[in-house]
Every structure is written in C-alpha cells, then in structure tokens.
Amino acid sequence: MTPTSVSGSIWRLFWGGRAMRDGTSLGGLEAMIFQLFDRIARLCVAIAGIGLVGLIVIFGWLVFGRYVLNDTPTWVEQVALLLVVWITFLGGAAGVWTRSHLSVDFIRESLPPLIRTPLRWVCAIGVLVFGLFLAWQGGVLAASTWPRVVPMIGISEGYRAVPMAICGACTVLFSLFHLYELTKGGQN
Numbered sequence: 001m002t003p004t005s006v007s008g009s010i011w012r013l014f015w016g017g018r019a020m021r022d023g024t025s026l027g028g029l030e031a032m033i034f035q036l037f038d039r040i041a042r043l044c045v046a047i048a049g050i051g052l053v054g055l056i057v058i059f060g061w062l063v064f065g066r067y068v069l070n071d072t073p074t075w076v077e078q079v080a081l082l083l084v085v086w087i088t089f090l091g092g093a094a095g096v097w098t099r100s101h102l103s104v105d106f107i108r109e110s111l112p113p114l115i116r117t118p119l120r121w122v123c124a125i126g127v128l129v130f131g132l133f134l135a136w137q138g139g140v141l142a143a144s145t146w147p148r149v150v151p152m153i154g155i156s157e158g159y160r161a162v163p164m165a166i167c168g169a170c171t172v173l174f175s176l177f178h179l180y181e182l183t184k185g186g187q188n
Helices: 005-015 028-067 076-098 105-109 113-145 162-183
Strands: none
Touching: 028 076, 028 162, 076 162, 105 113, 113 162
C-alpha cells in the first residue's frame, strides 16, 4: 500500500525515513542516532496518545456513573490529573524533536543570516539549558514525593513528577542533536 497525501504524512511521522529535516542524507552513526531519537519521540507521542484515549474513556465513565448510575467515581479526578501530566510532558518532549513546540521562530527566520544564525544557536542552547533544569528538578521532585501516596488511586505521588524528568532528559538529547545539526550547517 502506497501512502498518499495526508496518510503519507502520518506514515512518515510514525515510520519516518533516514533523511535529516533539510533533506541531506545521514550516514553511519548519525543515522542510527537520528533513528533512535526519532523512535523515542514517536514512542512519547504514542504513549501520550494512549493516555489521551484513556482520559476520554475515564471521563466518559465519570459522566455515565454520575448521570446514569447516580454514583460518581471518585478516582477519576486523580487519574485524570496523572494522565494530563504524562500527556503534556511526553507531548512536549516530542515537540522539541519535531520542532513543533510553541515558538515564535518566524521573527528569527525573517532576519538576515548574519543575525539569524547566532539566534538559532542561542535558541538551541536555551532549550538545552531548560531541558537540563527540567530533568534535574523533575528527578528531585520525583524522589522527594515518592513516599507519598495519591489519595483514591493508591500509587506514589512521584509518578506525577517522573514525566517531567523524562521530558527534560529527552529535551537534552534532542537539543544536543539539534546543536549537532547546526554545526553541520543544518537549520534549527
């Protein structure tokens, strides 16, 4: 089956090729690292997508329980909060890899190359520093909240901070690759 138009875009998102974003082909170790990071980002999107489906299902159960059974499930709010954190941070990490995160890069890209290139470096380094801070503080928060139990669902409070650390670690890895692309003359 040959992917076309929209389905082709989805096909490339999940089973992407071996080319860098600017069209230059990768070789050897670069290709392996690119594919690894691409798969990590796709895994983040897949987990976030499953979490989103789970969120929809549990809110459906909440409405059904409240209005049909007249018995509101009390655990839904806590599970929803947990899912929202996982969806947000994993989606954010994938957004760093695909460069689809919230940014105002049209201003930077409209500037002359003499100004644009250093700004690309500043932005990439800024995202890297943010990722380091996020990973570090996410780990600290997870460790410090691990002994506490979330009411209603009986799991560790640390599970709410784990995705913050994962997002930070992925952001660092993805930013390092983006910086590497900049050294090769690629666009960031």
